[in-house]
Amino acid sequence: MKPMLTLTEHSQLKALSDPLRAEMMMRLLEKPYTGQQLSEYFNLSRAKIHYHLKELEKNQLISIVKKEEKNGIIQKFYQSVARGFTPSAELLPHLADISETSRQLLLQMAERTKSVILSAPENAFKLNKASENPSEWGYVGSMWQFSAKEEHFKDWIKKYFALMKEFSEITKEDHPSHPDSKIYYISTMAFQIDEPVMDDMKSNKEEE
Structure with missing residues (x-):
């Protein structure tokens, strides 16, 4: 494929x-x-x-x-x-x-x-300890909103795909059958919207 x-x-x-x-x-x-x-x-x-x-x-x-x-x-x-x-x-x-x-x-x-x-299994969302360090989390769930120039958004897309390619290379030997391997599902979306949906950006827009 x-x-x-x-x-x-x-x-x-x-x-x-x-x-x-x-x-x-x-x-x-x-x-x-x-x-x-x-x-x-x-x-x-x-x-x-x-x-x-x-x-x-x-x-x-x-x-x-x-x-x-x-x-x-x-x-x-x-x-x-x-x-x-x-x-x-x-x-x-x-x-x-x-x-x-x-x-x-x-x-x-x-x-x-x-x-x-x-x-997904229950332990997929289990927190072993409270931490503000993302590297210690077992899952990622976040939503972001930015006001950005199109060129900056496209630069981010390029870096995002480069990061995913790097992760693919790092993990290509981590077969599911290996006892230390776990399967992770990654879904990412980013697109333009007409109006801000998060209050912080709504406030900033109203003050301008």
């Missing part, structure tokens, strides 16, 4: 802007699924799931990664071709579709994160 796929066709944007397909992509980012498994998961007919799978496959967003025979029937397992998607410069004239696609994918990420939080 590629780390990132650059979208070059308008039809790819349209395919991902559909809420159901965006939700299906969240599942297919995690692991391969058959049409039957997705049908059971979403409680939808196989015909409807098959239609949406074909739309995603036609637009080269998913692919068949393996086939298995069960009771004389060949089962096809589909998975996302990449962990993330970004539009090419050629798609910039379709800003409305880019925005809707990004919104749907972020919404599904938020829903998936909520589901993972609810199913």
